[in-house]
Amino acid sequence: MKLNQIKDNAGSRRSAMRVGRGPGTGKGRTCGSGMKGQKARSGVALKGFEGGQMPLHRRLPKHGFTNIFAKKYQEVTIARLQQAIDAGKIDPKKEITAEVFKTSGVVRRLRDGVRLLGGGELKAKVTVHVDGATKGAVAAVEKVGGKVVIAVVTRSEDAKSKAIKTAEKKAAKAAKTADKAKASKESKDAGDKKTAKKKAKKEAKPGAEAGSTPETETPESAPETEAPESAPNSEAPEKSSDDDSGEG
Known part of the structure; x- marks a missing residue:
């Protein structure tokens, strides 16, 4: 057999579909792109987008799930523990609990407990009460003669x-x-x-005004100007009588 004699098996390779070659092919005028729209334009390649319907990568089930009941632990490394001991924040002679971690400032809040992680080297012999610990952390504490007590809840x-x-x-x-x-x-x-x-002040104010009105009305209530008004009325008949006598 020679290299120029090698060929594929019959039917293993198919030629590409020729588009835009008449309506009889099924891929005629619009070449399978449909009428207008984003997917009918050139240069559009939205990977995984299926025109708005739920794409395949979202229709199929995923691996794993989010456990809403999972515990959230504050993690403390061996190096961080040794650093707090060197700074004098934690006394290695006393038992170290979650409250000690919080009061010393190693952790900000406790959440569901404290978990001890490896990483670093421990020099002091300590007894640590935690809610969880890795094998490396337990080995590091026990290497210097310490002890890790894991609380079982x-x-x-x-x-x-x-x-x-x-x-x-x-x-x-x-x-x-x-x-x-x-x-x-x-x-x-x-x-x-x-x-x-x-309200009481408002009610008391009209009473004070009523008490002051009689004093102001006394000088005004003396109409002595009515006498001159009556004089013309009395003179009028006299004139009329004179006029009547003159006419007679």
Whole structure:
């Protein structure tokens, strides 16, 4: 056999479909791209996009899942522990618990507990109480004569701790609501007192004005100018009588 005699098996390779060669081929005028739109234009290659329908990579099931009940631990390395001991924040002669990690500033908050990780070298002999630890971390602590105590929490204890936390949150919320209601009541009472004071002042003001009106009316209530007004009326008949006598 020679190289120029090598060929594929019959039917293993198919020629590409020729498009734009008449309606009888099924790929005629629009060449299978349809009418207008983004997918009918040249230079468009949206990988995995299927025109809006759910694409294949989202239709198929994925690997694994997100456990909503997973514990969230604060992780502390051996190097970080030794650094805190060297800085004098942690006393290696006393038992090291999660609260010690928090008070010393090694962790900011406890979450669901503390987990000890390897990485670094431990020089001090310590006894550490944690909620979890890697094999490397346990080996590093035991190498210098220390001890790692891992807390085993049962379901009943876990439920009990959750119930305590829930009760504490409810109590804090109730106290906050009570303080808020008390403050609003005090502000309302203060507003009512202010309104009542204004009302009393307003009611007292007309009384004072009524008491002062008689004094101001006395000088005005002396109309002595009515006498001259009556004089023309009395003279008028005299003129009329004279006129009548003259006419006669």
